[in-house]
Amino acid sequence: MFALITDIALTHIAGRGRQTLVSILGVALGVGFSIAMAALMQGSQEEFVTSLIDALPHVDITDEYRDPPRQPADLAFDVAAYSNLRPREDTRGILNATEAMTALRAFIKGNAVASLKVQAVARAGGAETGISLTGTDPVREALISSFDEDMRKGKLSDLRASPFGIVIGDKLAAKLTVDIGDTIVVSSTGDITRRFKVTGLFHTGVVAQDNAFGLVNLKAAQIIAGRPNAVNEIRVRLNDAQSARDVATQIERLIGYKSVSWQEANESLLEAFFIRNIIMFTVVGAILLVAGFGIFNIVSIITHEKSRDIAILKSLGFAERDVRLIFLSEGLAMGLAGSLLGWALGFGLTKVLASVKFEIAQATEVTHLPVTFDLLHYAIAASFAIIAAATAGYLPARKASKLNPVDIIRGAT
Amino acid sequence: MSGSKSNSIISAHGVTRILPGTVPVTLVKDIDLEIGHGEFVAITGPSGSGKSSLLYLLGLLDVPTEGAVHINDMPTENLDADARAHLRLETLGFVFQFHFLLPEFTTLDNITIPMRRLGRRSRKEMDERARELLEALGMGDQAHKRPDQLSGGQRQRVAVARALANDPPIILADEPTGSLDSKSTEQVFSILKGIVDKEGRTVVAVTHDIDLADRMYRRVHLIDGRIDTDVTARR
Structure with missing residues (x-):
């Protein structure tokens, strides 16, 4: 029976070749562009997030508390007044950092470095x-x-052989007009000054890091800060970056210090991506809705033109459901054909976008547009299109199925 | 409805059809009609007398405002649209004044459509049945032509073949020769008569053509939506 329904439906749409083709092309363009757009959007998002994950620790533990400790008197009394308090000497830092590191290494899947x-x-x-300046262990730093x-x-590991060696950004080196092997003088805010030998230059692409950042041995940093054995940050790199949020919560529960996952640190950015995706799907939805109107139009025209055929099919014994199926199939066939064509178009467009090369003034290498091939994009775009096509076909199909054959036969005779 | 089984294959019991509207129009009024197996019935009457309306009611294409139509003694007033459609598919074959063939399909396809919808035959059996019908109607060589490649008489013969496709016991024809020349009229009439005489089916035909009506075995004459005369001739 379904073969008969399909035969009639395909005969109808083939009978209006040009309009059918326009409708199919409308769907194909909608599907194709939405796939290309989604590939570009997700590609750029993934590249950005990857560079974010690469550039930042997955979990950053600092010598702060999420809920700062209260004054002892507040804990002991209901009401307490304070005056002439003297601040403590700046002894902030992660207490028992060695024990904390041992505890961390026992349960995290990844690496950590105290700095x-x-x-x-x-x-x-x-x-x-x-x-x-960040004082660190060069070997562990390379891991995180x-x-x-x-x-x-x-090389970063050159720091190990040079207790007062320093690795700085290439832009900073240019500002100071130094190169590898040269000496720079570093003074801390506590007026401690030391000479450091430049053992390496890096270029991360992050302007703030390349312009004003340096890596030294942990001991050297503790000396220049005048804070022997102090550590004020533990950075963690996980094997699974996506688990950072859960791991940060566990760490904070374990050692008490504020532990910030990369997701928390970039919450607003990730929200912006979320909003961007909503905008993208809205635009895609609008494109496919317009394509759906094209299908609605053609199926409506066909139902109008074929009202006599509907009457005769009903007189032959076709049920309302059969008539509905015929015209619904017409909408679906156009949606399906448009989706298949749209897949090819989307794939081609994505390939073209991926092959586009351009140079950014500051970058030294040729860059490609970041695109992601994801079957989910194809599935979502086709689902959208087929649902739109089915709806566009269903409305006139429903109307057609309700036609009274007697009215049409009387009209025709 | 009486409890005993009657001899009628199709019957109308007090059937009235009123078209609703600001001024309701009565198409047929209080029709009581029993049509038996193997009858060849002409429904005649002046224009607007309700001939076609009665045929559509008997063919379950329309629903009476009052009264009931029985097919094979089965009341149909409580059947929904889909059940009526299925009964049409199995029991009734329609022929209209205009052939109403699907223009995009070949002669063979048009005839197999009701069979494909019923789904009781294999594709091969359907094709064989369609060819048999075409042969019987003298159109064996027209199987692959489209309706626009056929003459008016040929198209109407294909329409008759389509009506016979599912082997229905009842054929309802609405002015089947109304748009044909005299030669084609005679051909189509002979086919319908043959259906009754040779195959024992029931044919009910609406016609304006008094000569044809006179050659049929029963004549139901309508005036103003009511049966005026119902005369059965001797065969």
């Missing part, structure tokens, strides 16, 4: 600029960040 962040001023000759891969001159 000390210090703000300082770097000088070379007459040039002077602010620098954010991408600095090792971003080295343009020297």
Whole structure:
């Protein structure tokens, strides 16, 4: 029976070749462009998130508390008044960092490194600029960040052989007019000054890092900060970056210090991506809705033109359901044909977009548009199109099935 | 409805059909009619007398405002649209004044459509049945032509073949020769008569043609939606 329904439906739409083709093309364009757009959107999102994940620790544990500790008197009394309080010496840092690191290594799947962040001023000759120093273990640093891969001159591990060695961004080196092997003077805010030998230059592509960031040995950072054995940050890199949110919660529960996952740190950005995706799907939906109107139009025309055929089919013994199925099949056939054509178009467009090469002024290498091939895009676009086509076919189909054959036969005779 | 089984294959019991509207129009009124197996019935009457309306009611294409139509003693007033459609498919064959063939399909396809909808024969059996019918109607060589490649008489013969496709016991024809020349009229009439005489089917035909009506075995004459005379001739 279904073969008969299909035969009649296909004969109808073949009888209006040009309009059918226009409707199918409308769906194909909608599906094709939505696939290409989704590939580009997801590609750019994935590239951005990947660079974010590569550039930042997956979990960043700092010497802060999410709920700052209260004054002891507040804990002991209902009401307490304070005056002339003297601040404590700045002894902030992660207490028992070694134990914390041991505890972390026992349950996280990944690597962690303890480090000390210090703000300082770097000088070379007459040039002077602010620098954010991170004292770290170069070997572990290579496991948790991408600095090792971003080295343009020297190696990160060269720091091990040079207790007062420093690795800086290439832009910072240019500002200070130094190169590998040169010496720069670093002064901390506590007026401790040391000479550091430049052992490496990196280029991360992140301007803030390339312009004002340096890596030194942990001991050297503790000396320049005047804080022996202090650590104010533990950075964690997980094998599964997506698990960072759960791991951060577990760490915070375990050691008490504020642990921020990369997702939490970039919440607003991820929200922006979410909103961008909603906008994308809205636009895609609108395109397919317009395509759906095309199908509605053609199926409506066919039902109008074929009202006599509907009457005769009903007189032969076709049920209302059969008539509905015929015209619904016409909408679906156009949706299906449009989707298949749209898949090919979408695939082609995505290929073309992926092959587009361009150069950004600051970048040194040729860049491609980031695109992602994902079967889900094809499935979603086709589902959207087929649902739109089915709806567009169903409305006139329902009307056609309700036609009274007697009225039409009387009209025809 | 009486409990005993009657001899009628199709019957109308007090059937009235009123078209609703600001001024309701009565198409047929209080029709009581019993048509038996193997009858060849002409429904005649002046224009607007309700001939076609009665045929559509007997053929379950329309629903009476009052009264009931029985097919093979089965009341149909409580059947829904789909059940009526199925009964039409199995029991009734329609021939209209205009052939109403599906223009995109070949002669053979047009005849197999009711069989394909019923789904009781294999594709091969359907094709064989369609060819048999075409042969019987003298159109064996026209199987692959489309309706627009046939003459008016040929198209109407194909329409008759389509009506016979599912082997229905009842054929209802609405002015089947109304748009044909005299030669084609005679051909189609002979076919319908043959259906009755040779195959024992029941044919009910609406016609304006008094000569044809006179050659049929029973004549029901309508005036203003009511049966005026119902005369059965001797065969």
